[in-house]
Amino acid sequence: MTAQSPALELRDVRKIYNTPGGTIDALAGMTLTAEQHKIHAFLGPNGAGKSTSLEMTVGLRTPDSGTVRTLGLDPRKARDELSRRVAIQPQEAKVFQYLRVGELLDLWSSFYDHPRPADEILDSLELAKYVERQVTKLSGGTLQRLNVALAMVSDPELLILDEPSTGLDPRARERLWSVLGGWRDRGTTIVLSTHSMEEATALADSVFIVDRGRCVSSGTPEELIASFAGGPAVVFRLSGDLSEENASRLRSLGDLTVNPDRFAALKTARTDEALVLLSQTPGCYDLGIHQPTLGDAYLAATGTELTATTTPEED
């Protein structure tokens, strides 16, 4: 309730969906805390429980058990107050398909006492040229930006976006990241879900790795990389088996792994020495340095790779 409350707090939140095909454990003990005035990314694959969690924070879904607090408030009891202070990216723009973009923004603005100027939002998301266009005639990527624009209209303290860059081309995505960074810099808390390592790395101050209904790890991208992926590695290929003698020389510099396809990695902070030694070791070629990424940390934390799919649909 106070300015010091976390933006979001979920404690051991569980949710089972009953479907004709059986029960689905959508949330299996989700626990996390998201501080205010930052950009937080829920990073995980389809079905990990990101949308269910986000929708619960504004009372659109009810947990079976556990505690959800948004700005210190119970979303099931404080829906009116939260609807003034928090905005979640709507999926409704399509419902208003016969309105023009400008008309829809004006209608949305009329719901709030202190909306942010629609022109400013349209300009920042490069939607101004579509004001006269009917919603039904927008491409997927433009419709997506319109949904983000609608969430921004109420000038919320907490802006929740569900995969906001889906369908955006790389330029529109970077533009969106810069706009969201600007909102964060002037105090807005942003929580978004994403499949994209690149987006989480470029945009998020903190990342929640979501896997099978739980937050399995969290931290800044740098913290996650440091704790799960470790330091750099010198990577190389082998034309044949390494002799025991050469392998033990390499191991004196760090951890050596060789996969069945003869791709090898030597994890070491002494990369210069490793490169010299490898260049003198017979059968080692294609030498390179791999700096650890959030993708490596994700793989180490969950045991699976996350492959992002983006479908540029801008017009």
Ligand SMILES: Nc1ncnc2c1ncn2[C@@H]1O[C@H](COP(=O)(O)OP(=O)(O)OP(=O)(O)O)[C@@H](O)[C@H]1O
């Ligand atoms: N209304 C619903 N009824 C039944 N099952 C649902 C419902 N909503 C979500 N689920 C299921 O719950 C699980 C978690 O879904 P959720 O949408 O929260 O995950 P997500 O990480 O946001 O994935 P996506 O990126 O696909 O939206 C999935 O298995 C999904 O199929």
